Amino acid sequence: xxxxxxxxxxxxxxxxxxxxxxxxxxxxxxxxxxxxxxxxxxxxxxxxxxxxxxxxxxxxxxxxxxxxxxxxxxxxxxxxxxxxxxxxxxxxxxxxxxxxxxxxxxxxxxxxxxxxxxxxxxxxxxxxxxxxxxxxxxxxxxxxxxxxxxxxxxxxxxxxxxxxxxxxxxxxxxxxxxxxxxxxxxxxxxxxxxxxxxxxxxxxxxxxxxxxxxxxxxxxxxxxxxxxxxxxxxxxxxxxxxxxxxxxxxxxxxxxxxxxxxxxxxxxxxxxxxxxxxxxxxxxxxxxxxxxxxxxxxxxxxxxxxxxxxxxxxxxxxxxxxxxxxxxxxxxxxxxxxxxxxxxxxxxxxxxxxxxxxxxxxxxxxxxxxxxxxxxxxxxxxxxxxxxxxxxxxxxxxxxxxxxxxxxxxxxxxxxxxxxxxxxxx
Amino acid sequence: xxxxxxxxxxxxxxxxxxxxxxxxxxxxxxxxxxxxxxxxxxxxxxxxxxxxxxxxxxxxxxxxxxxxxxxxxxxxxxxxxxxxxxxxxxxxxxxxxxxxxxxxxxxxxxxxxxxxxxxxxxxxxxxxxxxxxxxxxxxxxxxxxxxxxxxxxxxxxxxxxxxxxxxxxxxxxxxxxxxxxxxxxxxxxxxxxxxxxxxxxxxxxxxxxxxxxxxxxxxxxxxxxxxxxxxxxxxxxxxxxxxxxxxxxxxxxx
Numbered sequence: 001x002x003x004x005x006x007x008x009x010x011x012x013x014x015x016x017x018x019x020x021x022x023x024x025x026x027x028x029x030x031x032x033x034x035x036x037x038x039x040x041x042x043x044x045x046x047x048x049x050x051x052x053x054x055x056x057x058x059x060x061x062x063x064x065x066x067x068x069x070x071x072x073x074x075x076x077x078x079x080x081x082x083x084x085x086x087x088x089x090x091x092x093x094x095x096x097x098x099x100x101x102x103x104x105x106x107x108x109x110x111x112x113x114x115x116x117x118x119x120x121x122x123x124x125x126x127x128x129x130x131x132x133x134x135x136x137x138x139x140x141x142x143x144x145x146x147x148x149x150x151x152x153x154x155x156x157x158x159x160x161x162x163x164x165x166x167x168x169x170x171x172x173x174x175x176x177x178x179x180x181x182x183x184x185x186x187x188x189x190x191x192x193x194x195x196x197x198x199x200x201x202x203x204x205x206x207x208x209x210x211x212x213x214x215x216x217x218x219x220x221x222x223x224x225x226x227x228x229x230x231x232x233x234x235x236x237x238x239x240x241x242x243x244x245x246x247x248x249x250x251x252x253x254x255x256x257x258x259x260x261x262x263x264x265x266x267x268x269x270x271x272x273x274x275x276x277x278x279x280x281x282x283x284x285x286x287x288x289x290x291x292x293x294x295x296x297x298x299x300x301x302x303x304x305x306x307x308x309x310x311x312x313x314x315x316x317x318x319x320x321x322x323x324x325x326x327x328x329x330x331x332x333x334x335x336x337x338x339x340x341x342x343x344x345x346x347x348x349x350x351x352x353x354x355x356x357x358x359x360x361x362x363x364x365x366x367x368x369x370x371x372x373x374x375x376x377x378x379x380x381x382x383x384x385x386x387x388x389x390x391x392x393x394x395x396x397x398x399x400x401x402x403x404x405x406x407x408x409x410x411x412x413x414x415x416x417x418x419x420x421x422x423x424x425x426x
Numbered sequence: 427x428x429x430x431x432x433x434x435x436x437x438x439x440x441x442x443x444x445x446x447x448x449x450x451x452x453x454x455x456x457x458x459x460x461x462x463x464x465x466x467x468x469x470x471x472x473x474x475x476x477x478x479x480x481x482x483x484x485x486x487x488x489x490x491x492x493x494x495x496x497x498x499x500x501x502x503x504x505x506x507x508x509x510x511x512x513x514x515x516x517x518x519x520x521x522x523x524x525x526x527x528x529x530x531x532x533x534x535x536x537x538x539x540x541x542x543x544x545x546x547x548x549x550x551x552x553x554x555x556x557x558x559x560x561x562x563x564x565x566x567x568x569x570x571x572x573x574x575x576x577x578x579x580x581x582x583x584x585x586x587x588x589x590x591x592x593x594x595x596x597x598x599x600x601x602x603x604x605x606x607x608x609x610x611x612x613x614x615x616x617x618x619x620x621x622x623x624x625x626x627x628x629x630x631x632x633x634x635x636x637x638x639x640x641x642x643x644x645x646x647x648x649x650x651x652x653x654x655x656x657x658x659x660x661x662x663x664x665x666x667x668x669x670x671x672x673x674x675x676x677x678x679x680x
Contacts, residue, residue, distance in 0.1 A: 368477060373514040376474050377528040377584065378502035378535070387527070391518030391567070398518065398567065423530065424543060425523040 010039060010056050011134070014170055017062045020140050022113050026120045030128070030136035037130060049311045049343045050254060050282040055226050060170035060198045063087035063140075068164050070094050073192060075404045078158035083108065085161050088140040088171040094160075101153055105146040109174065116144055119176055122204040122232040129256060132230040135172040135202040142174025147183035147211075156186035156402050163225070165195030173201040179211035181236075186214045186401055193249075196224040205233035205241065207265075212240040214401060218409070221249035223277070231257040235265040237291075242268040244396065247281045248412060254282040261287070261294035271300040272396040274416050275308035275340075282311040289317065292352075293324040301396055302333045303389060303417070304340035312344040314359070320351040329359040334366070334392050366392075383422060390419035427452050427623050428473075428493075428592060433484035434648075435472045442468045444648035445484070450592070453620040457634055457659060458627045460645035461667045466627045467511060469645065470594045473625075474508040475501055488592070503535035507590030509581035511597040516568040521580065524568045525550060529587050553586045556613045574601025582610045586617060593617070594625045599633040611636025631663040644670045 011034060019027055039056050040047040068086050080099025083106065084091040090108035100106050109116050120136060128136075143159055161173040179185055191199060199221060207213050221227045227250040235241045239262070247253050259267050273281040287296045302310035310333060318325045333342040346359035366388050374384035393413045400406035410426035419425060428450040435443040442465045450456055460466050472479050473486065475498030486493040488506065496504060516524070529549075530540040541549055550564065557579050569577050578601055585593055595614065599607050614637050618624055626637055634642070634656065642658040643650045644667065651674040652658065662670070 367514075370514050370516060372476055372498060373510070373516070375498040376476075376502055376508060376510075377524075377588070378499055378531040379527065380497075380499045383527075383531070384499075387519060387524075388516065391516050393518065395518030395567070422527055425519065425527075 010058065010060075011037065013059060014134060015137060017138060020138065022110075023119065027137050030133040033128060034130065034133050034137065040130065046284060046313075049309070050252070050280060052252075055198065055252065058168055058196070058198065058226075060168045063163065063165070063169035063171045063197070065089045066164050067091065068094070068162050070160060070162060073160055073162075073190065075158060075188075075402060075408070077402050077404055078156055078188065081106075081155050082158040082160060083143050085141065085143070085159075085173060087163055087169065088173060090141045099155055100157065101151070101155070103148050103151050104153055105144065106157060107144060108141050109144055109176070110141045112144070115146060116176055118178055118206060119204065122206065122234050123258060123260065126258075129230055131200045131228040132202050135174060135200045135230070138170075139172035139174040139202070142176065145175075145177045145185070145187070147179045147185050149180040150182040152184040153186070156188055159187065159189045161189070161191045161199070161201065163193035163195070163197050163199055163221070165193065165197035165222075168196045168198075170198040170200070173199065175201070175203040177204070177213065178206045179208055179213055179239075181208045182210045183208070184212040186216075188216045188218070188402060188405060190218040190220065191227065192220050193222045193225055195222055197222070198226045198228070201227075201229045203229070203231040205231070207233065207235045207239040207241050209236040210238045211236065213242070215241070215243040216400060216402070216405065217243060217245040219245070219247045219249055219253060221253070223249065223251060225250045227253040229253070229255050231255070233257070233259045233267075235259065235261050235267060237262045238264045240266040242266075244268075244270040244272075244400065245283070246396070246409065247271070247273040248416070250281075251278065252280045254284065256284050256286075258286040259288065259296075260290050261296065263291040264293045266294065267296045269296070269298045270396055272393055273302045273310050274393060274413065275302065275310055276305035276416075277308060278306065279308040280311070284313045284315070286315045287317070287327065288319070289322045289325040289327060290319045292322050294322065295326045296328070298329040299396065300331045301392065302342055303336065303393055304333065304342055305336040307337075307339040309341045310343075312342075313347060314345070315347040316349070316357065316359075318348075318350040318352050318355050318357065322352045323354040325352060325355040325357065327355070327357045331359075331361040332392075333363040334389065335363060336389070386417055386419045387422055387425075389417040390414055390422075390425060393417060394425070427489060429487040431485050433472070433486060434482045435468060435479050436482050437468070437479050441482070442479070442648055443472065446645075446648075446650060448643065448650065450623050450625060452591075452623055454641065455618065455624040455626065455637065455639040456641045456643065457639040458625065458643050458645050459629065459631070459659065459662060462629060464646045465648040466629075466645050467596050470508055470596045470625070470627050473594060474498060474506060502588075503532055505591035507585055507588055507593045509578070509585060509593065509595040509598060511600060513569050513577040513581055515570045515572070517570045519568050520564070521566055521568050522546075522550065522564040525564075525584065525587050528584065532588055550587070553583060556586050556616065557583045558609050559583055575603065575606050578602055578610060579606065582613050586613065589617065591621065592623050592625070594627065596627045597629065598626070599628060599630060607633060608636055631659040634659045646671055646674070
């Protein structure tokens, strides 16, 4: 049965852009899966609360090569470890990887595609998402990070994906991170932009046995942007993947982190979304405890103001035989206005019997006891409210490892929670 | 400094304070003692404006002003401080930033200069010595994950930072070991001056060996049953509260 579907023309238009060179078979496979498909609609359970009509109504052309001023985005700890992509194209003049330790391979895919044999291989067997396939079909370039066995990288790496859209464009940022056995890395991935555009990033992560990746993800897209991100991580035996996804920008954003844990692996999937106006931020996470003895921690926080809307769907799958699984999930939400809305749903599927799984969801206003405590120390009601709202968000930032990033994120949170009048809390 | 006259208060419609009279002058240390559920903590919370309690009658004058015309934060800026029995945890807000903010709000209200982060750093390092607090507690989130004793230490640190005229300390000794109690008791004594007053709320007389009151009041059933000098605390330690209650019952039947 075929019916005219809303948004089908968007996909056709996006795919009518010329197919970039390289990875032809990957791209062809993605195109095949996309053939005849339409944008998800709210009747799809996974998209029930996230309406893509506004996206479907848009027309996004290919993104031209251009330059941007990135001076405002540089962080002192990472000036010599940055790769910058503008409109999906590598920006060599804005990048500087001179401080990256020897042994680490860190470059644009376009420079050494033979090093990218792992591309597209994470989560083989699982169905690929529509926006993931779109990315695969049309990404121009991306970053590759390969950390060899047992190398512990002392400096964090900084990846900046910047979009400058003079007219509406579509960009497909791509990132492949491979940590070999026992390797360790801190990675900061940021998305910035101006104008109206669609950004569909895909991040693939391989963490081998005993390796540790700490991954900070900052989404500060323009207020007119759509940001539909896919993250796929495979964590080997005893490996660790710790990520924190911070969503500040975009009119509509969706994060789909999907993490598979092998025996004894550990994962953290923390998230923060700060929303106002008519913003929509959706997180659909999937934690797969595939083998015994893995641990996962998930804290997802949203502050929602205006008529904005936050969605959280936290799926945890404990496979048969994954005994000794320890999974904890918390969804905590603060509503700052009558018209703000949060839909939060844990989704636990447990097929093993010796497991420790917990989840909790809270949606509400500030705690009167906390407000009173601050007032009893001389803060007026407004200041107390602003300080608590700031603290609610800043809680997620406490363990951001890069000091200058932590500070700039706290300042951003201060500005967005009206805590700016309280002096420097960062 | 503080005049409490026939004060009555209730929570959720249930009367808890049933007519309290108490006069506290500058330079004095008073102790309110009593069995659990007597209304001791309620008295403290009513004085600092906790929203859960409703004042149903009587009056309280603080430095000649009607206390109940002031909001909780105004009372704090006017020099009233309560060290809580169960201090609240505030994740995400560093202890140092919170202390600086509280200090500056009060300085602003008093027309004094505010301190910038560097100046405050020097200031707070003097203060944490007073309560023997480890420096790492300044960078941690306010009270988050603090033990009961660490929270109490942090309350007295806040008192040292804010230098209140009237400090109300609710069950300071709960959760404290003997050594910590002595340190905090000494700190409170150092902060006491002729122009300041202290109201110690406690179930156990132990703390009154370090912070010695001139006046001891026994509160029970929402009323002050007996007031005397500090020897009353010793007597309560020896004999418990029952005899005071019995004596009051006999007096009430008179």
